[in-house]
Amino acid sequence: MAKKRERLEVIFDILSAIRDEHNNIRPTRLLYRSNLSPQMFKEYTQELVEKGFVEKKELTDGNKSFTLTKKGFEFLEKYQVIIGFIHDFGL
C-alpha cells in the first residue's frame, strides 16, 4: 500500500503536474495527475488558488484551466530546501 502523502508533497505533485503540462492544464486532467479524490482535489485547488499559487482561467472555448503563478513556480524551485528544513528540524 502506498504511503500517505504529506500535505506539502501533494501540493508539490499538483504544481508539478501543472508545470509539466506546459503551465496550462484542464481540471479533469489535473485531477487524474494529482491522484486525489474529487473532494480532496477540490479542497487543495481551492486552497492553492486562494493562497496565490495557482490561477484558474477561463479559456475561449468556455473550458477552464489551471496555470502557475510566480509564487507557484517559487514553491517548486524551493521545494527541496523546504523539505530538507522540515526534516532536519523534525517539524
Next chain:
Amino acid sequence: MLNNQLLIELLYTFIIVSSSLFIYLKTKKLYSLTTHQGIRSFRDAFFYLGLAFIIRFILFLLPSFALGTTTLYPLGLGFNLLLFYTLSMGGFSLVYSLVWKHFHQRRIILLHMVAIGISIIDVFYISKIFFIIQLVVLLYAISIMYSNYMSASTKSVFQQSYFIALILAFIGYLTNFLVDVFVVSYPFIKYYAYIITVLVFMIFAFGVWRRLKWPKKENV
C-alpha cells in the same frame, strides 16, 4: 563593577535577541510559501524567546531608574509576569513544532492559557515552578527529537546538532535554576549558563542559515 555587569548583560541580550530575530526573519519566506504549522511554531518559539530576553534586560535595568517603590513594584511584577509568559510560550512553541502532527486539533490557545497560568503561579504562589516545568518540557523535547532522529531513514549532521542544542538548553536551564537558588554562594555560575545559552542559540541560528540557502533561480 556595575558597568561590567551592564556590558555583559547588554552583550548577552544582544546576541540572543539578534539570533532570535535572525531565525524569525530568515524563516519568513519559508512559512509564507508553505503555511506549515511546524514551521509556524518554530518561528513563534524564537519570537517569544527574543521578546523574553528583551523583557529580562528591562527587568535588569529597572532598579537603576529612580522610581519610587509604588511605581517600581507593580512595574517589576508586570514585567516578571510577561517574562515567564514569553519564556513558557517559547518552550511550548518549540515542543509544539515537534509534536503538532499528533494532534487533530490545534492546541495553541491551550498553550497560551497554560503559559499565563505558570507565570501567575510562579510570581504569586510557588516560586521556581517555571524552571521545573521548563525542565520537564525540555526533557520531553529531547525525547521527541531523539525518537525522530532514530526513526529517520536519512540522518543529517544538523539533526545531531539540534539534539545536542536541546541537551545544552536543558543544562543551561538547570544551571539557571541552580543560580537562582544558590546565587549567593556561587554567583559565577550564571556566566556558565550565559555561555551555554548563547551556544544553543548560535547552533539554531547557524542551522537555519545553513539549511535555508535558497537555490539560484533556474528555469523550471
